[in-house]
Amino acid sequence: MVYASKKTQNNTQKILLFHGRNISTQFESYYINASAGELMDPFIHQHRYKLLINQHLKCKGKNVFLLVFVHMAPGNFAGRNLIRSTFGTVFSFHSKRIEYVFVLGKTENVTLQQEIEHESERYMDIIQGNFIDSYRNLTYKLVFSLFWVNNFCNNAKFVIKMDDDIIVNIPLVVPYLAEKVKAGQASNVLECKTITENIPVRERNNKWFITPEEYPFTKFLPYCAGHSSIMSIDVVRKMYRASKNVPHLWLEDVYGSGFLSLLLKLNMLMPKFYFDPVISSLYGKPCSLFYLNILKNDTNSLVMWNTITRYKKRLNCSI
Template identity: 40%
Template sequence: MFPRLSYAQRLLALIFFVSFITVFFNFSSVKFSAASRRLSYMEQYLQNTLRGGNTVQDAQEYVDNITEMNGQQKGWDQSTRTPPINPHEFKYLINPSSLCYRKNLTYLVYVHTAPGNFKKRQTIRQTWGAKTLMLKYKIRIVFIMGVVEDSVTVQRVHSESNRYGDIVMEDFQDSYRNLTYKAIAGLKWISSYCLDVTYVIKSDDDILIDMHALMETMNSKEVKKYGTRRLIMCNQWLKMKVIRDKKSKWYVPKEEFDKEYFPPYCSGSLFIMSLDVVFAMYDMSLNTKFFWVDDFYITGLLAEKLKLEHKRLNDNYMLNARAAVEKFDKDEKRELKFFHVHKLTDIFRMWKRLRSEKNRSCDNCFTWLPHR
């Protein structure tokens, strides 16, 4: 038997219990209210976008408001908290903010591209990113880029955006040493405008994806058992030596990174994340010092801070562009899914063969049409 509590003890216990319940519900109410305001603001903004009533400035104001709401929801003191180490304060020059809105999507593919890579983007739209294929698998593609000084190129990109509505351009200088800005731009845009997808796929614009095989993998028991939280799948690099040769494109001085080997990270050619990882990585990037090696920064440094474990898909990659076509032709079992390919003519030829094989093996395949 428990000892009998005195009246005073029972009164104190009751006060403590009531106080706890009050604080809990007040906290929940505040949190729910912040989330509701966030979703309400997004709903209003996107509806106005569909009516053609928003400008680029409106888009930036929306992101700023969402960022501020996120900070309040996390309990940050906006007046006293330490400024971010790596603030991503670039402005949108092109922003397809309604691209994911009410599309019932499962996947969002964001592709790193340079403004002048018009043919590469069009090749994707006509092969593994064809509109009919995207609809079939509930996918949308968005191309992420910075800006260049060539005004003719920028104007052509604006025209391309007006036609396809799938380009995000921020005002950072698009260069090799700024690829990490491009990577963070993708994370930020998805965190702001594509909140309902399950998986996010990052790709470069010189990668051929066997989309049919990838979808089969994503629906396999092996991937299903991973769940849809804290997931990152990729070609994992182990014991990658830091290059100290000053003549190399990838030269890293000791002042920037003093270790001789990088910790495990993913090839930046293509990797797959659950949506919560995108949110967490963007948040973590704000307080992680900038480092120009983008694939290591995103999938190594940020992933390590978030204690994420890479799921290896190494056997699915052929990243040697010189050998990709030959390996593709010899891969009768179609175990390879991701190919680094230099020539656009090779991508079209390889895709035509994949399409033909898929049609022969499927009685219910849809009609294939180029993206218009």
């Protein structure tokens, strides 16, 4: 996204361009003029998060190049173990430190909570907030992640936010980000699969139903697909602060990379090699930063990671 000025007869009007397309500034005015009553959510606006499980030493005293935080359901033990056995085994690449955390909300199942606490004691890679973990609370989880990074890992250079259906191509991601540092381009980074023409769903029986009261516009602004994004640490800090002033929307991808990045005037980019589906990439040269395992097939994830590790010492992709 870029901002430009358009001269009219009486004044200069600021417009927002995305790939040359004019986006209505009504949205910006609507949210900038939000009333105090719309900014009272205890989690989104007041940041009253409590850590049920924390890893306060995860980044302390370490030169963390990349932090990967994974949004995951509390009961998805298999998904966490799959990541721990694939790209989550790589804590250093080209002398760059990588850390991982799994981000969970609260469960009211006592037995499940005890199992999570035992898992956390063993692996020391889980953080858990005091909000109910549910699909409609994903924005709480996003802002909680920003809260945690801001308070406990703000020494990282870059942050990857991802869901549990993503495989990170660490041997490509780390050199790619290192080149940004070398070129002096390690700030204001927000890269993802951009969604540019989506519209709100108004059918009540649909999973993504959203009322006109929740979102009064006929189109969504450009935003990042929720499965993954790359941010420089300054973007994480800015988004965390900005969340206090933006009305809540439960669609976390629209809220985070759409609402917040617009009001922060961030340029959202999608590299041409950003991601590919796992199913069509299992045995070829792995030249994408991320692989989306939309079927959540564990075997495919293992095969994909084996392909990545097989190529890692001779991976020569044009990035």
